[in-house]
Amino acid sequence: MKLKEKEISTKDAKIIEYLKNSEEQKYETIIKEDNKIETILALSDIRKNIIKWYPFKENSSVLEIGANFGEITQVLCEKLSKVVTIETSKEKRDAILNRNKTKKNLKIISNIDEIEEKFDYITLIGIEDISDNPQEILEEVKKYLKLDGIILLATDNKLGMQYFSKYNEKDGNVTNLVDKKLYSLRQLKEQINKAGYSNLKIYYPMTDYKLTNVIFTEDKKLSKNTLSRNIVYKEEDTVKLCEQNEVYKQLLEEDENVFRIFANSFLLEIFKGEYVENGIRLIAFSNMRKQKYRIQTVMKKDFVYKDAGNLEAKEHLENIKENLEILKKSNLNSLDTYKNQQIISKYTESLTIDKVLISLMKDNKKEEAIQIIKRWKQELLDKLEKSTEQKNVFDKYKIAYDNCNIQDMTWIQDGLWDLIFQNCFYINKEFYFYDQEWKEKNIPIEFIFYRAIKYFDRIKKYIADKELYEIMGIKKDHITLFDELDNKLQEEIRDETIWKLNTQGKTLLELKREKLTMQHNINLLNIELNDKNKSIAEKDKAIQDLKKQIQEICESKSWKITQPLRNFGKLGSKS
Numbered sequence: 001m002k003l004k005e006k007e008i009s010t011k012d013a014k015i016i017e018y019l020k021n022s023e024e025q026k027y028e029t030i031i032k033e034d035n036k037i038e039t040i041l042a043l044s045d046i047r048k049n050i051i052k053w054y055p056f057k058e059n060s061s062v063l064e065i066g067a068n069f070g071e072i073t074q075v076l077c078e079k080l081s082k083v084v085t086i087e088t089s090k091e092k093r094d095a096i097l098n099r100n101k102t103k104k105n106l107k108i109i110s111n112i113d114e115i116e117e118k119f120d121y122i123t124l125i126g127i128e129d130i131s132d133n134p135q136e137i138l139e140e141v142k143k144y145l146k147l148d149g150i151i152l153l154a155t156d157n158k159l160g161m162q163y164f165s166k167y168n169e170k171d172g173n174v175t176n177l178v179d180k181k182l183y184s185l186r187q188l189k190e191q192i193n194k195a196g197y198s199n200l201k202i203y204y205p206m207t208d209y210k211l212t213n214v215i216f217t218e219d220k221k222l223s224k225n226t227l228s229r230n231i232v233y234k235e236e237d238t239v240k241l242c243e244q245n246e247v248y249k250q251l252l253e254e255d256e257n258v259f260r261i262f263a264n265s266f267l268l269e270i271f272k273g274e275y276v277e278n279g280i281r282l283i284a285f286s287n288m289r290k291q292k293y294r295i296q297t298v299m300k301k302d303f304v305y306k307d308a309g310n311l312e313a314k315e316h317l318e319n320i321k322e323n324l325e326i327l328k329k330s331n332l333n334s335l336d337t338y339k340n341q342q343i344i345s346k347y348t349e350s351l352t353i354d355k356v357l358i359s360l361m362k363d364n365k366k367e368e369a370i371q372i373i374k375r376w377k378q379e380l381l382d383k384l385e386k387s388t389e390q391k392n393v394f395d396k397y398k399i400a401y402d403n404c405n406i407q408d409m410t411w412i413q414d415g416l417w418d419l420i421f422q423n424c425f426y427i428n429k430e431f432y433f434y435d436q437e438w439k440e441k442n443i444p445i446e447f448i449f450y451r452a453i454k455y456f457d458r459i460k461k462y463i464a465d466k467e468l469y470e471i472m473g474i475k476k477d478h479i480t481l482f483d484e485l486d487n488k489l490q491e492e493i494r495d496e497t498i499w500k501l502n503t504q505g506k507t508l509l510e511l512k513r514e515k516l517t518m519q520h521n522i523n524l525l526n527i528e529l530n531d532k533n534k535s536i537a538e539k540d541k542a543i544q545d546l547k548k549q550i551q552e553i554c555e556s557k558s559w560k561i562t563q564p565l566r567n568f569g570k571l572g573s574k575s
Contacts (some may be wrong), residue, residue: 235505
């Protein structure tokens, strides 16, 4: 079997240099300084998301084909007993070895012909960079797979929304899809069947398998309610032809299964033997956060569990544990428990308050919806412990305020500031909170109410902000303070490099406006230039007129007659 061999590009050489000369703890610093997409793809922990959640069997082995820069090699070494990695480039093999120099269970080779054993798993992550013929490679690797072995194959989708929604010179767009060595889901299934495999499970990583923020399955499909989980990353020079999630929204209204066709990537769990269900319905990651706040969420049939996305985030998990104790102490219902360094939540088909309220509004039951809002507000007012401390959250974040603006606020000792409608189930007319990761000491309860309104855009179609603020007891003067505080809290949590990936790029309208603005500025400069040229021309004419007058004086009869007197005057001045 012939694997693709690529020449080391200038960009590749730069990444290899980073990997050779830097320890893993320096990768985040490198990314901040050199936040190009290729650097992020090679060094960011986010690349591990495609595989780090997977429930590998204990004491199992894996053959990793096409390791590239070893983006997932480390996590394979941590989760499996034996890892054999194939990479055709010597420069990349050396870089992978340096990246994993403490891993004793790793063997790196250059050619599949060197293998004389069978494995529990084979990974083909980014098969489009490994081989142009999926059927051929799937047939070939079967002999290296145990009878109950599993292939994990990830690839971009030829019909992925990313090719319709954005454009840059590197990726191209829909007009040249025929030139891409990619496959649609239907074509992939055909290749897999022809290679002799009949059992598989399909996962849908979004935004794609390289920068995975969420993974959907057939049991938990993308829906309008879950679109916010699809965080779209863009390069600096990206032209946004449309917003991916807006197009998905329209397509989902036509057919909820349509995302299968237009998902950006696929992860396929391919079974050599019989199909084995792992029960996983959805996996989500908090990529937008700083490393120390990143957690991983896995949804199964009967429960959901969260664990630390990295070693640094284990402390954050302990903080969540403390928040659960605050809920319990306050006699607030919660679906979450802490066990074995995991936050475990009971799975429920009940609706969160936001969905209940929208449903009531659609049924013209506005007063009933308002009564639920008032009950939720009173529940928090009655049960959260009040504070009388002098120093408050505004002091902590250096937010200026007038004492008269905060005197009528109700201060909470342990302010769980994310007790919003989306984080509260409505079960048998009782409130059950979950997903309480954040806390600030001595925070106004009105800020919690404010956030419940701010992050509930859908209700504003049925009820105005002003009315909601009145229901919550929030004054106009409070809102500016709360806006600034919310921004400060988001800045504390947010990874600015990854945030930039999400926010950069320009729409066609923005580019058109830029062009019009530049043309307008050019016109203004041309007008200014014309005015200056006109002024210069007028001054040139004045100079010529003066020269002409001087010439006329010099040629005049009187000038010539007085020449001796002028000469005499010169002699007098010398004496």
